[in-house]
Amino acid sequence: MLSGNPPVSAGGTDFGGGLVIYSSRYPDVTVVDRPIHERVLGEAVGRGATPALVDTASGRTITYGELAGMVQRLAVGLAAEGVGKGDVVALHSPNTVLFPVVFYATTTAGGTVTTLSPLATAPEIAKQLVDSGAKLLVTVSPLLAAATGATAIVREQTGRGIEVLVCDEAAGHRSVLSLGRDGRVPPHDLDPATDVAVLPYSSGTTGTPKGVMLTHRNICTNLEQLTDLHRIGPGDRIIAILPFFHIYGMAVLLNNALSRGATVYVHARFDLDAFLTSLERDRITHAYIAPPVMLVLAKHPAVAKLDLSNLKRIICAAAPLDAGLQAAVADRLGVEIGQAYGMTELSPGTHIHVDGNLDEPAACVGHLFPSTKARLVDPGTGLDAxxxxxxxxxxxxxxxxxxxxxxxxxxxxxxxxxxxxxxGDIARVDGDGNWFIVDRVKELIKYKGYQVAPAELEAVLLNHPGIADAAVIGVYDEENNEVPKAFVVPMPGGSLNADDVMSYVAEQVAPYKKIRLVEFIEAVPKAASGKILRRQLRDREHAAR
Known part of the structure; x- marks a missing residue:
């Protein structure tokens, strides 16, 4: 095991056989074997009347004391409904102040949470319900059509019924809060090292979404790894525009912020006016965002009129951030800005711009977390770079x-x-241990921070009766967003056009997964194995542009 600064200029230590392992400059942390709800809410009762969550639209506030009580009561109720160790509860909701109540109540009862995008369609929800074996589905009334449509598909496919509960009120459906009751959760012998706390779905490097098993140990230790690198606490105000269902929002807006005693200002969705208003009105101290929001902060004229004197720190992650854009926001707002890196399969963090490290070059994703090792391997040779x-x-x-x-x-x-x-990401590290993400081996498309799997869209396209073959890659539009482009081989004699293709896909997938560009081609380039040669399509795109 390595610790401290590696002794060579590249930031690594050379072992026999050319193996180069990079280690963190920070001391290792102790593995944390605690349930996630205890790690996050262990001090909630003691924080009493301190606001934990504020709904920015309605002003509804849940204090830390109330949050602890609501989680405990709902956990008892869920246990009475039969939710126990190993059972999965699906949470299909936009950001609300009740999202963390359902989340931590499920883990307190011994269960596992699988989160779903509020933009997901009924077929997409149904796939995840079947794959995860979810026992209950918790949603909100505006999303009932998709939720009930999904459970109908599950019943048709498997014969299994799944009750749909709501966090608010809806005729014919029980409110999840009506389940709350006093008492204790029956013992369930939870093992933090092996039991799964959350099952978010990720496409990994390629392919269709898969359930990522993150244990209580995974998540709690990742929080511990972050503790001394990025400090927030009581008195800090966090703006929550990232979706809670996504691992980025889940980690920094729920697990980290609530474990530190900060107040989270909850936005159901990103709305530009509401976001800018909240930054000033709510005296936000920390903002966790993705690159498209950085563009707003750099260029929108309304930003110049805001009093953002309380804002201390911006962390940008989920997709690569251009160095020039980072510098522009830093200069305009006069605040410390850094990047972070991770992925769902890593609970999620591995790199971050450490608080106060002002000498870090723009566009780097910071330094390795404690207790984290890294290698850089040539994809072509399999040898360490x-x-x-x-x-x-x-x-x-x-x-x-x-x-x-x-x-x-x-x-x-x-x-x-x-x-x-x-x-699946191509990275480099400089002699000072600053890490940069420079490219991707993986074929995943990142549209405004959302993961879009080409294989998933290709499967939808190939179901169209007028399409003989198809392939999807990510290309950059005029606003420098990576968007899905489909290369389509039409059936002979058909009259298919680009609008037909885009409309067909849009009806079946979440809005961020929509095909944005279509090109008709004679044949999709493939290897002898049948694998799509996306590199040839990317080369074709570069040549055309």
Whole structure:
């Protein structure tokens, strides 16, 4: 095991056989074997009347004392409904002040939470319900059509009924809060090292979404790894525009913020006016955002009129951030801005711009978390890259997922026999230990921070009777957003046009997954194995532009 600063200029230590392992400059942390609800809410009762969550639209506030009580009562109620160790509760909701109540109540009862995008369609929800084996589905009344449509599909496919509960009120459906009752949760012998706390779905490096098994140990230890690198606490105000269902929002807006005693100002969705108003009115001290919001902060004229004197820190993650854009926001707002890096399969964090590290170059994602090891491996040769050279980023540490639920082959393809998780991202590290993400091996498209799997869209396209073959890649639009583009081989004699293709896909997927561009081609380039040669399509796109 390595600790401290590696002694070579590249930031790593050279072992026999050319193996180069990079280690954190920070001391290792102790693995945390606690349930996630205890790690996050262990001090909630003592914080009493301190606001934990504020709904920015209605002003509804839940204090830390109230949050602890609501979680405990609902956990008892869920246990009475039969939710126990190993049972999965699906949470399908936008950001609300009750989202964390359902989340932590489920884990307190011994269950596992699987989160779903509020933009997901009924077929998408149904796939996750079946794959995860969810016992209950908790949603909100505006999303009932998709939720009930999904459970109808599950019943048709499996014969299994899944009750749909709501966080608010809806005729014919029980409110999840009506389940709350006094008492104690029956003992369930939870093992933080092996029991799964949350089952978010990720496409990994390629392919369709898979359930990522994150144990209580994974998540709690990742919080511990962050503790001394990024400090927030009571008195800090966090703006919550990232979706809670996504691992980024879940980690920084719920688990980290609530465990530190900060107040979270909850936005159901991103609305520009509401976001800017909240930054000033709510005296926000910390903002966790993605690159598209950085563009707003850099260029929108309304930003210049705001009093943002309370804002201390901005962390940008979920997609690469241009150095020029980062510098522009830093200059305009006069606040410290840094990036972070991680992925769902890493609980999620591995790198962050450490508080106060003002000498860090723009566009770097910071330094390795404590207790985290990294390698840079040439994807072509499988050998470790030479000092200063880029390579695929491999990670080892206590935050590496338990695996993909029910998919041992996919797990083995992602995490090798020695425990290294292959991220699919191309990175480099400079002599000062600053890390940069420079490209992607993986074929995943990141549209405004959301993951879009080409294989998933190709499966939808191939169901169209007028499409003979199709392939999808990510291309950049005029606003520098990566968007899905479909290369389509039409059936002979058909009259298919681009609008037909885009409309067909849009009806079946969440809005962020929509096909934005279509090009008709004679044949999709493929290897002898049948694998789509996306590199040829990307080369074709570059040549055309």
């Amino acid at each position: 030479a000092a200063g050279e880029p390579g695929e980023l491999w990670i080892s540490g206590p935050q590496v997922m338990k695996g993909y639920f029910g998919r041992p082959e996919d797990t083995d393809a992602m995490v090798d026999a020695d425990g290294w998780l292959h991220t």
